[in-house]
Every structure is written in structure tokens, then in C-alpha cells.
Amino acid sequence: MLRQIHHILAFVCAVHAAAAREINFEALFGPHVSDDTEIASAGSDNFSSVLSHHWTLWKAPKFQGAIKPATEADVQKIVKLATKNNISFLATNNGHGTNTKYGITPVDLNINLRNLNSVAVDGKKNTVTIGGGTVLGEVTEKIYAAGKELPTGNAVCVGMVGLTIGGGVGVQTGTHGLTLDALLSVRLVTWTGDVITVSKKRNADLFWAIKGAGANFGIITEATYELYDHTNHGQVLYNRYTFPASANRSIFELMATYDGDNLPAPMSYIPQIRFNRETNLPEILLLIVYFGSKEQAQPHIDKVLALKPVAATLNYGPQPPMFEFLSVGLCSTDYRNHFHVGTKRTDPATYEEIFGDMVEFYKAHPGYNGVVILQRESTRYALSRPVHESVYPWRDIGTFALMLNRWDPTTVSDADLESIADTVMGKIQKTSGFKTRHVYINYDYGTETLAEIYGAKNLNRLSKLKGEWDPHNKFGRGNPIPLLGKVKASSYGRFVENGRADDLRK
Numbered sequence: 104m105l106r107q108i109h110h111i112l113a114f115v116c117a118v119h120a121a122a123a124r125e126i127n128f129e130a131l132f133g134p135h136v137s138d139d140t141e142i143a144s145a146g147s148d149n150f151s152s153v154l155s156h157h158w159t160l161w162k163a164p165k166f167q168g169a170i171k172p173a174t175e176a177d178v179q180k181i182v183k184l185a186t187k188n189n190i191s192f193l194a195t196n197n198g199h200g201t202n203t204k205y206g207i208t209p210v211d212l213n214i215n216l217r218n219l220n221s222v223a224v225d226g227k228k229n230t231v232t233i234g235g236g237t238v239l240g241e242v243t244e245k246i247y248a249a250g251k252e253l254p255t256g257n258a259v260c261v262g263m264v265g266l267t268i269g270g271g272v273g274v275q276t277g278t279h280g281l282t283l284d285a286l287l288s289v290r291l292v293t294w295t296g297d298v299i300t301v302s303k304k305r306n307a308d309l310f311w312a313i314k315g316a317g318a319n320f321g322i323i324t325e326a327t328y329e330l331y332d333h334t335n336h337g338q339v340l341y342n343r344y345t346f347p348a349s350a351n352r353s354i355f356e357l358m359a360t361y362d363g364d365n366l367p368a369p370m371s372y373i374p375q376i377r378f379n380r381e382t383n384l385p386e387i388l389l390l391i392v393y394f395g396s397k398e399q400a401q402p403h404i405d406k407v408l409a410l411k412p413v414a415a416t417l418n419y420g421p422q423p424p425m426f427e428f429l430s431v432g433l434c435s436t437d438y439r440n441h442f443h444v445g446t447k448r449t450d451p452a453t454y455e456e457i458f459g460d461m462v463e464f465y466k467a468h469p470g471y472n473g474v475v476i477l478q479r480e481s482t483r484y485a486l487s488r489p490v491h492e493s494v495y496p497w498r499d500i501g502t503f504a505l506m507l508n509r510w511d512p513t514t515v516s517d518a519d520l521e522s523i524a525d526t527v528m529g530k531i532q533k534t535s536g537f538k539t540r541h542v543y544i545n546y547d548y549g550t551e552t553l554a555e556i557y558g559a560k561n562l563n564r565l566s567k568l569k570g571e572w573d574p575h576n577k578f579g580r581g582n583p584i585p586l587l588g589k590v591k592a593s594s595y596g597r598f599v600e601n602g603r604a605d606d607l608r609k
């Protein structure tokens with residue numbers, strides 16, 4: 104009887120709470136923001152145009168309302184009002200966050216930053232300042248035209264600030280390091296609605312934390328980066344080779360020869376396991392990018408040609424079309440998710456085995472069109488940076504192993520996907536060269552421990568900064584940093600005050 108009363112009371116409270124959370128966003132925010140700021144409640148006609156884009160139809164975040172600020176001052180007012188009225192919010196740019204928690208935890212308000220979209224190159228200072236709502240493709244085009252370059256990621260659709268504050272890994276990682284290595288300063292709206300500058304000189308501790316855990320501390324309205332002169336006069340080689348399934352082992356053996364420091368800094372070696380639904384055959388694509396002359400790349404191209412590709416697309420030219428080329432198949436929106444683990448060692452036998460696992464899965468699931476991508480970048484530059492400059496913990500990852508799933512949800516289930524991902528990622532982890540999992544935060548799935556994301560040694564310092572800058576946990580919904588002293592054992596892993604973090608699932 105008592106239990107029944109408890110249930111009835113809980114139900115009444117929930118209904119009451121849900122009703123109480125019905126917020127009139129237009130009435131609350133409208134009078135305080137500029138005329139160009141768009142506001143919509145879920146269900147209204149313009150909701151989808153105010154709401155941020157999201158990269159996948161699978162588990163997309165759900166919001167009661169969306170707001171698209173036009174200026175930094177609008178962002179300040181929105182944060183202030185949301186905080187005052189206890190409205191939960193998530194600021195997004197182009198919605199390429201891979202963390203599934205975004206789609207699981209309900210949030211009241213989406214702050215869509217896409218209108219804060221600007222790129223200003225300062226040729227004299229050798230810097231670029233971008234708005235917090237700019238995407239990668241918009242940045243690379245403009246800086247290239249100014250005779251400059253910046254290490255970014257590879258997909259033109261990804262939000263530039265979102266990418267930077269997690270790391271920023273791409274085909275220029277070998278020559279210039281991570282995107283966050285080029286970051287000079289940001290303007291950040293804090294939970295109180297104030298704007299602060301964060302750089303090496305101002306709020307230096309926070310600058311350390313923003314470079315790797317940046318989603319946890321505020322909304323970045325502007326970011327300034329150091330620029331570099333064009334490598335090889337702005338010309339880059341980017342070739343894609345197609346191989347039959349039989350060549351898979353030799354492609355992984357060639358990859359293993361580049362382990363350690365053996366991959367030239369200007370080069371990327373990126374094999375991709377896939378299934379060609381037209382020929383009904385598995386195949387392997389190999390992407391070679393080289394920021395140098397054709398002559399410099401040739402010895403490496405010769406090794407690839409010796410493996411007898413059956414087709415090739417050869418390119419040599421300016422950088423912007425290369426980014427478009429690298430983005431093919433990455434920037435469209437359908438059912439997708441993403442699994443990942445970092446490695447520093449290539450074990451050809453393991454990769455050959457997972458090639459076999461994938462082929463079985465492709466054959467058993469005609470509605471599945473996922474790929475396994477092994478994004479091998481040179482670690483030379485990243486490892487040469489002093490580690491204390493940023494929280495980013497995994498400069499020793501040489502290969503970012505990714506499983507990018509695409510599927511027809513009527514024929515492939517979430518359980519099928521989880522099962523093949525567990526098999527493939529588990530095998531890669533075992534021979535990765537790392538005892539514990541090294542997970543690049545920007546490629547996370549959402550079930551990793553904080554130690555796997557931020558590095559156990561960084562957790563205490565991060566937690567202290569969280570208490571200082573975001574004491575009410577307004578930011579960082581993907582991988583929230585717990586406040587020191589308020590940490591309990593949770594599914595994220597145990598986080599204890601002496602700085603050790605133990606994964607409870609092990």
C-alpha cells in the first residue's frame with residue numbers, strides 16, 4: 104500500500120514538474136535580445152530552422168526550445184537569463200558532437216551559435232580570429248586565400264571551435280600539431296554571463312583546461328589562432344587507391360612500417376575498410392596525403408603501387424579542394440554513430456582479423472554501410488610540445504581508429520551495431536600498444552570513463568577549475584567534469600581526490 108502511494112505521489116510530482124518546465128522562450132528571452140536573434144519553441148513552425156543542425160538522425164538531442172543569438176551580447180543575456188530561471192542549455196555550432204549523451208539527457212534550450220560566423224585574417228600579426236559559430240570549411244578557404252594555413256580537422260562541416268577545444272586532428276597534425284596548439288586566445292561567456300579573455304597571459308589556468316576540456320567552462324564567442332605560411336607553396340598531394348580484399352594484410356603491414364616516428368611529418372596514411380554494395384565485394388581504400396612535392400612523396404607512393412591497387416584517384420593542387428575531397432561521405436545526415444579508440448602500434452594480424460569480422464557483418468546485414476577508418480597521422484610535432492601547455496592527454500596516439508556506422512534502422516538494430524563495435528574496438532585496443540584506453544574526446548561515444556577522456560593525472564586540476572569557473576555545472580554535458588569534493592562513484596568511473604581515477608567497469 105505504502106509503495107502504491109509512493110508511486111502515485113511520484114507520478115503527480117513528475118507531471119507537476121513537467122508542466123512547471125513548460126517555458127515560454129519567446130516571452131522570456133525576446134525582450135532582452137537583439138532583433139536579429141531568432142527564438143522558437145518545439146512544435147512551432149520555425150523550430151527546425153532555429154535549432155542547431157545535428158550530424159546524425161540517431162539519438163539526436165531533444166530540446167524544448169531553441170535560440171539563435173546574433174551577437175556576443177545576446178549570448179551573455181541568454182546565459183544570464185537561463186541561469187537565473189534555472190533553464191538547462193546546450194550551446195552547439197554545427198552539431199557534430201559524437202557523444203551519445205547529447206541525445207539521451209533532455210535539455211531545455213539549444214543555443215545555436217551558427218550566426219556567430221566570421222573569419223578575420225590579420226596578415227600583420229599572422230593570426231586569424233573566428234566567430235564561435237564558424238565551420239571548418241569556412242576557415243580553410245579564407246586563410247588559404249591569404250597565403251596561410253592552420254592545422255584543422257578534415258571534414259568541412261565540423262564546427263571549428265568545437266573541434267579546437269577537444270584537440271583538432273587532421274592531415275596537418277604532423278606538420279603543425281593539433282588545432283589547439285595554434286590557439287592563442289578566446290573570448291568566453293561564463294555561467295554568470297560575463298565575458299572574459301582566456302589566453303596564456305590572462306586566466307592561464309583556464310587556458311590550459313580549455314585546450315582539451317573546453318566544452319566544460321563556458322561559451323566561446325571568438326577564438327584567435329596563430330597562422331603558418333603555406334607548406335610547399337600551398338600545394339598538396341592527395342591520392343586515393345582502391346584495393347581488393349586480398350590486399351588487406353599487406354596494407355596493414357605497410358602501415359606497421361610507419362609505426363613510432365617512421366611516418367614523415369607531412370604524410371597521412373589512412374586505410375578504410377568498406378563494402379562496395381554495387382560490386383557486392385569488400386574492399387579497402389587507402390588515402391595518402393602528403394604536404395610536399397610529388398618527388399618527396401614518390402618513395403612512399405611507390406610502396407603503395409607495389410601492392411597493386413585496382414583503381415586510383417590522383418590529385419595534386421591547392422588545399423581547399425582537398426578538404427572537400429576528404430569530406431566526401433562524411434557530411435551528409437542519415438543514421439550514423441561513431442566508435443573509436445586510439446593506438447600507437449599497428450598489429451597487422453589484428454587488423455586482418457577485424458577485416459574478416461567486418462566482411463561477415465557486411466554480408467549478414469545488407470542494410471549496413473559503415474566503414475572502419477584508421478587515421479594515421481605523424482605524432483612528431485604534437486609530441487614535441489610541452490605537455491603542460493594543455494590538458495589534451497593523448498599526444499602519443501598515432502592512429503585514431505574509427506568505426507563510422509551508417510545503417511538502415513529498419514534492418515540493423517542498435518544491438519547489432521554495439522556488438523560489432525565491441526568486437527572490433529576491443530581487438531584494436533588489445534594490441535594498441537596502450538594498457539588503458541586512450542580516447543580522443545572529439546571522437547567519443549559517451550560511455551568512456553573520465554580518465555580515458557581527460558587522462559587520470561589531469562582530473563584533480565580540472566575538477567578544481569570546474570569549481571572555480573562552472574560551480575553549478577551549466578556546461579560540458581558530453582563529458583562533465585565533477586566538482587572536487589562532490590564526486591561520487593558513477594558510471595563514468597571513480598574519481599577520487601588524490602587524482603587517481605579507476606574505471607568501475609573493469
Ligand SMILES: Cc1cc2nc3c(=O)[nH]c(=O)nc-3n(C[C@H](O)[C@H](O)[C@H](O)COP(=O)(O)OP(=O)(O)OC[C@H]3O[C@@H](n4cnc5c(N)ncnc54)[C@H](O)[C@@H]3O)c2cc1C
Pocket residue numbers: 158193194195196197198199200201216235236255256257258260261262263264265266267269270271272273317318321322323324433434545546579580581
Ligand atoms: C562526420 C564527422 C567528422 C569529423 N572529423 C573530425 C576531424 O577530422 N578531426 C577532428 O579532430 N574531429 C573531427 N570530428 C569531431 C569533431 O571535432 C567534434 O565532434 C566537435 O566537437 C564538433 O564540433 P561541432 O561544433 O560541430 O559540434 P557540436 O555538437 O555543435 O558541439 C560539440 C561540443 O562542443 C561544444 N561547443 C561547440 N561550439 C562551442 C563554442 N563556440 N563554445 C563552447 N563550446 C562549444 C558544444 O557545447 C558541445 O559540447 C568529426 C566529427 C564528425 C561527426
